[in-house]
Amino acid sequence: MKDVAEFFGWLTVAFYTLALFNFLMKAVNKKYPLKIKENKKFEEIYKTVMKYIIRYHKLIGIIAAIGLTVHSSIMYFNVGLRITGLIAASLMVLDALIGIYGYLSKKKRTDPLFDVHRVIAFVLPLAIAVHLLFK
Structure with missing residues (x-):
């Protein structure tokens, strides 16, 4: 499994x-x-x-x-539960929710949440790497 x-x-x-x-x-x-x-x-x-x-x-x-x-x-x-996995998963879920919100609300790319969506997307690989290293 x-x-x-x-x-x-x-x-x-x-x-x-x-x-x-x-x-x-x-x-x-x-x-x-x-x-x-x-x-x-x-x-x-x-x-x-x-x-x-x-x-x-x-x-x-x-x-x-x-x-x-x-x-x-x-x-x-x-x-x-692995705390490193929980952190990486939480970031991914948060990023997905912000993306869904932006899509459904038809927000412009000038909305600050669009920048947050991008920042999380670039922080997430670090969280995934930490998860893989310290699982």
């Missing part, structure tokens, strides 16, 4: 990383548009990947949340 939990933990990390690419790809596209356009083949691939990452950001986040729920449930009932 622990192997299943570990699989869902890594699935969560993989889909969370894909969700994070939403910001990273947009930032690179905004900061280096001329560099991207220098190589037409690269530009074509980059734009295609970016289109799918942006389009499916919410779905990717939902899959990460499902993976987190399964991973957390299995680990809690088989191993018990």
Whole structure:
């Protein structure tokens, strides 16, 4: 059962990383548009990947949340509560809730919660790394 939990933990990390690419790809596209356009083949691939990452950001986040729920449930009932896991999971849930709120309320990207959503997204890898190191 622990192997299943570990699989869902890594699935969560993989889909969370894909969700994070939403910001990273947009930032690179905004900061280096001329560099991207220098190589037409690269530009074509980059734009295609970016289109799918942006389009499916919410779905990717939902899959990460499902993976987190399964991973957390299995680990809690088989191993018990790990404070590092609780912190990482809480950050991910908070980030998801802020994202859902922003989407449903149609808030503008100038809303301070949008910045909080991004900050949590970049703090979360540290929390996950601590969880993996000190589980």
